[in-house]
Amino acid sequence: MDQNSFEHKIQKKFEGYQPNPPAHVWHNILSDLEQQRKDRTLAGKLQRNRTLIVTVAAGIAAAGLLLFYLFNNSNTSHKNNTFPENTRITEDSSDKKPSDPENHQNHITTDTKTVFDSKDSSNRTDSKPGGENSPVDTVKKKNERKEQNPGGLPLDRNTYLREKSGGLLTFLNPCSLQDIISPAQIPIHRRLSFPDDNRIAETQKKHISRKSSNLNRWSFGLYATPEMLMTKTPAAGTHSNYSADFAAIYSINEFFIQSGISYLSGNSDRNIEIDYLKYDFLGAYEDVYEVTFDSTENGVEPTYHTKTVEVYDTLQKQTSSRFENDYRYLNLPVLIGYGRQITPSLSLSVKSGPIISLMLKDSRKIGFNQPNTDITSMAAPEPMAKTNWQILFSAGIEYRVSSTIHFALEPRIKYYFDPVYNLDNTINRKKPYSIGVRTGVVVDF
Amino acid sequence: MLTEEELLQRCLKNDKWALEQLYKLYAPKMFGICLRYAKNRMEAEDILQEGFIKVFNNLHCFRNKGSFEGWMRRTVVNTAINHYKKNLRHAREMDIEEVEVENNNELKILDKISTDELMAMIQQLPEGYKVVFNLNVIEGYTHKMIGQMLGISENTSKSQLLRAKRLLKDKIKNYKIDGSE
Numbered sequence: 001m002d003q004n005s006f007e008h009k010i011q012k013k014f015e016g017y018q019p020n021p022p023a024h025v026w027h028n029i030l031s032d033l034e035q036q037r038k039d040r041t042l043a044g045k046l047q048r049n050r051t052l053i054v055t056v057a058a059g060i061a062a063a064g065l066l067l068f069y070l071f072n073n074s075n076t077s078h079k080n081n082t083f084p085e086n087t088r089i090t091e092d093s094s095d096k097k098p099s100d101p102e103n104h105q106n107h108i109t110t111d112t113k114t115v116f117d118s119k120d121s122s123n124r125t126d127s128k129p130g131g132e133n134s135p136v137d138t139v140k141k142k143n144e145r146k147e148q149n150p151g152g153l154p155l156d157r158n159t160y161l162r163e164k165s166g167g168l169l170t171f172l173n174p175c176s177l178q179d180i181i182s183p184a185q186i187p188i189h190r191r192l193s194f195p196d197d198n199r200i201a202e203t204q205k206k207h208i209s210r211k212s213s214n215l216n217r218w219s220f221g222l223y224a225t226p227e228m229l230m231t232k233t234p235a236a237g238t239h240s241n242y243s244a245d246f247a248a249i250y251s252i253n254e255f256f257i258q259s260g261i262s263y264l265s266g267n268s269d270r271n272i273e274i275d276y277l278k279y280d281f282l283g284a285y286e287d288v289y290e291v292t293f294d295s296t297e298n299g300v301e302p303t304y305h306t307k308t309v310e311v312y313d314t315l316q317k318q319t320s321s322r323f324e325n326d327y328r329y330l331n332l333p334v335l336i337g338y339g340r341q342i343t344p345s346l347s348l349s350v351k352s353g354p355i356i357s358l359m360l361k362d363s364r365k366i367g368f369n370q371p372n373t374d375i376t377s378m379a380a381p382e383p384m385a386k387t388n389w390q391i392l393f394s395a396g397i398e399y400r401v402s403s404t405i406h407f408a409l410e411p412r413i414k415y416y417f418d419p420v421y422n423l424d425n426t427i428n429r430k431k432p433y434s435i436g437v438r439t440g441v442v443v444d445f
Numbered sequence: 446m447l448t449e450e451e452l453l454q455r456c457l458k459n460d461k462w463a464l465e466q467l468y469k470l471y472a473p474k475m476f477g478i479c480l481r482y483a484k485n486r487m488e489a490e491d492i493l494q495e496g497f498i499k500v501f502n503n504l505h506c507f508r509n510k511g512s513f514e515g516w517m518r519r520t521v522v523n524t525a526i527n528h529y530k531k532n533l534r535h536a537r538e539m540d541i542e543e544v545e546v547e548n549n550n551e552l553k554i555l556d557k558i559s560t561d562e563l564m565a566m567i568q569q570l571p572e573g574y575k576v577v578f579n580l581n582v583i584e585g586y587t588h589k590m591i592g593q594m595l596g597i598s599e600n601t602s603k604s605q606l607l608r609a610k611r612l613l614k615d616k617i618k619n620y621k622i623d624g625s626e
Contacts, residue, residue: 006610007582009555014583017560018473025490026468029497030461036502037459076458148621275484277571 055149061130061257061336100339144351169393170269192437219249221260221408229266231420239420241266241434249442255338258351262331272323272366279312279372312372322367327384335392345400350393357388357415387419390434398442410438449513457504468497471514475521480564482525484572492528496521523582526594529576551614558620568614574609577602599610 222245229239243398247260290305337351363386368375396410447455447466455463476493483489500520507516555563567575576595581602582587586594588602597600 006552006555006614009552010582013558013563014481015554017477017564019561021472021476021477021490021493025472025494025497026465029468029501029556030495032494033464033501034497038497228457306487405610 023310024061053332056335058334060071061334064255065257066250110277122164122300216253217251219251219442220445221245221247221249221440221442223247223408223410223438223440225262225412225436225438227412227414227434229420229432229434231432239266239268239325241436244439245331245440247440248332251339254340255336256349256351257406258335258337259333262333262355264329264331264357266327266329267427268325270323272319272320274321274366274375275318277374278315278317278370279374279431280315281372282309282311282313284310324365324367325384326361326365327362329357329388330360330411331355333392337394339398347398347400347406349394349396349398350389352393355392357390359384359386385418385420389418391417393445394438396438404444406442406444408438408440408442411436412436448459455505455515457502464501471517472497474514475517478521479525481567481583482522482529482576484568489529492521492525495528496524499524520552522580526576526580530595531571532572551617554617554620562620563606566613566620569616570609570612574605574612578603578609581606585592 033063081417083422105146118374129309184375208330225241225243226244229241231239243262243264245260245262247258249256249258285308287309288304288306292303292305293300296301333353335351335353337349339347339349341347350399366375392412394412396408398406398407398408414436416432416434420432447463447518452463452470454547456467457469472493474488475496479489479492480486496517500517502526503520507513520544558566570578577591580591580594581588588599588606591597591602592599
């Protein structure tokens with residue numbers, strides 16, 4: 001290179017050029033490094049091991065499901081085996097016949113005592129022999145009741161409690177009795193030692209069967225969710241997302257596992273600064289790029305091959321223009337939750353779990369459309385990420401309109417493990433979050 | 446006084462003092478590079494910040510096989526190129542049909558211009574021209590390498606350099622006019 005050339009002079013100018021950067025740059029670097037270190041410790045670990053975490057979570061959920069199913073089956077089977085037909089479990093009268101009225105009476109006496117002893121245990125400490133709640137009184141009442149029974153037959157516990165409750169308890173079975181009297185208060189062998197075993201055993205079998213089928217059930221839901229995506233990157237702004245979800249829910253007791261498919265449509269719309277070159281057309285000329293010679297009758301004649309060259313004047317300009325980003329994602333969630341019925345028609349639930357988003361479409365449209373221009377720089381964000389992992393936290397309320405249909409309202413927040421854009425620099429790798437409200441209808445099966 | 450190698454060893458252990466010393470040692474030089482690639486000082490600061498974070502995050506990749514300053518310089522230049530690519534949407538392919546003619550007047554004026562003033566002129570160049578100009582004229586990359594780095598053809602790189610030089614010379618000429626007035 002010529003020592004006096006333009007390039008050489010420029011190089012010489014910049015030799016030893018060392019301007020001092022402002023102090024805040026170092027502080028920004030430090031805080032960014034610190035943030036990265038924090039990310040590495042918690043979210044970073046989560047992010048790096050997300051496949052493992054999801055696998056473990058799915059494994060735990062599956063194992064829990066299996067264990068619960070096995071336990072529930074064995075429990076049901078155990079309960080059924082406890083009450084074979086024509087078999088009674090009694091404390092003190094296993095040698096007595098079920099049809100013996102005296103035996104019934106003995107049982108009722110024992111049981112009634114237990115009931116009163118249990119329910120009035122707080123009063124019993126103050127009771128005196130011969131007092132209102134004393135065992136002596138109880139026996140007296142029992143005898144009075146026996147006298148009031150016109151057939152002279154002994155009362156069974158259900159009848160007794162129905163009368164005692166003034167007709168409020170129109171139907172009682174051993175399980176509903178357990179609801180009235182805490183199971184802890186009545187030993188199981190006493191709770192189950194009632195006469196008319198066949199009827200009770202049948203009722204209990206039905207009840208257990210019904211209860212079991214209610215605890216483990218499938219539900220399917222259709223939902224709509226509007227949400228706002230907060231990118232935390234000023235250039236990217238805030239996005240509006242809408243999703244339509246189909247969810248399959250398997251409930252086990254008060255816990256449930258939920259999965260399904262969700263179609264998310266989103267867009268962002270904002271103004272961006274665009275630098276561009278404007279080419280002003282000055283004119284055109286024919287440029288000869290080849291000359292060939294042909295022999296003719298008149299001698300050798302040249303042929304000129306030309307191409308039209310347009311001449312432009314270039315101007316650097318800047319403008320603000322509209323930028324739209326439309327995208328579609330397919331979301332696949334696996335959520336685990338807990339729900340509790342508050343009233344017969346209302347229940348509350350919480351759920352959480354990972355979601356993977358797979359991009360279906362990403363279209364970016366710039367409102368800038370001027371002829372004879374070239375964009376030289378544009379403050380538009382990068383294309384959206386092809387896949388994205390999120391973790392969802394949601395709390396919901398459900399209103400039951402019939403025995404099988406209920407409406408759901410679920411405020412939810414999603415934290416993204418990755419930036420929403422394919423940014424390749426570290427400064428703007430902010431992980432966004434979204435806030436939304438999911439509403440839908442759920443049908444139990 | 447620590448040697449550069451000792452300083453790097455301490456930086457690898459995430460010693461904040463060492464990181465700051467390394468930054469203080471090289472930040473001015475790197476900032477000079479960033480300014481040439483940026484549109485303005487703010488963008489240069491962003492590039493410098495990104496560049497240093499990349500350097501600190503990838504210190505373990507430096508094998509002491511060459512100059513650390515050279516390695517850092519390449520990282521910062523690559524950061525600047527990424528910055529440019531991020532903003533790049535359209536590039537016009539242009540044929541090279543122009544022959545550069547140097548004018549002694551421009552060279553004389555160039556001697557009188559301060560580095561800061563020249564920097565301001567370079568910053569005003571269109572993005573594509575500026576990057577090619579910096580990579581070729583200052584960093585010394587060939588057009589083939591520049592084409593690979595920027596994802597453009599060799600011819601485009603050449604034509605952008607020509608246009609960059611022409612624009613810069615125009616600015617230098619205008620500087621003379623302004624200065625004489």
